[in-house]
Amino acid sequence: MAAKKTGPAWSDVKGKLVNFDREGLLDLVHDLYAANKDNQIFLHARFNLGGDVLKPYKAIISRWLWPDILKNQDYSVAKAKKAISDYKKAIGQAEGLAELMVHYCECVTGFSSNIGIEDESYLDALVRMFEQALKAIAALPETQRDPLWMRLDGVRRASHDNLGYGVSEDMDDLLAEYRVAG
Known part of the structure; x- marks a missing residue:
């Protein structure tokens, strides 16, 4: 039996x-470019x-993680992650x-601090991204790490005052683990 396509x-x-x-490919790429902003x-x-x-990409992340609630905009972890992808x-x-x-x-922590988000899945996604960011920073050349480490430490510190669900404790553990490993 053949596989169904x-x-x-x-x-x-x-x-x-x-x-x-060559001209046909250029025309095709032009049409794709004109088709939507994501292609551009x-x-x-x-x-x-x-x-x-x-x-x-930062604008897309900001839009979906720090929406304008006065305009009834919603937040979306998936759409913000898509920008990174x-x-x-x-x-x-x-x-x-x-x-x-x-x-x-930074966007999740800022928005959560300002608005008081109590969405556990939103905050769990923050912890997962925090860990991915730590891994990404640890893989960078040493000369590029410090400014990013400092910004993530600022996120961690802000989480202590404003976020629940064990977020700050998870961040403390992750930062200690990756700063030692990095």
Whole structure:
């Protein structure tokens, strides 16, 4: 019995691309660029265009982790994490990934402190990202670590005053573990 095909896959697209000439590929990329803002952000990052390639990713993270409640905006961990994943696919530089992860932690802590979020899954996601950020920072060259360590320590300190669910204790343990290992 043959496996049931669920729909087109990358291999199907790749097979079609083989027939494109240079101009056809440029037209296709242009159409993708014009199709949506995410594609533009991706290409700008991939080709290091427009100055700070992290800025649009940080804006997305900020929007979804520190929403404007006066405009009835909601928060979304998944959409904020997607920005980090999209950056990783576009360019994936280790220092940029660490920066986005630290920014994520700062946004959650700031928003939670200001609004008093009591969403356990939102705060659990913070602890998981805090650990990912620590791992990312530990993998950086030593000369790049200190500013990011200091910012994460600020997140940890802020969590002591404002966050429940054992967040600050988890952060204390993780920071001690990774600072020793790093």
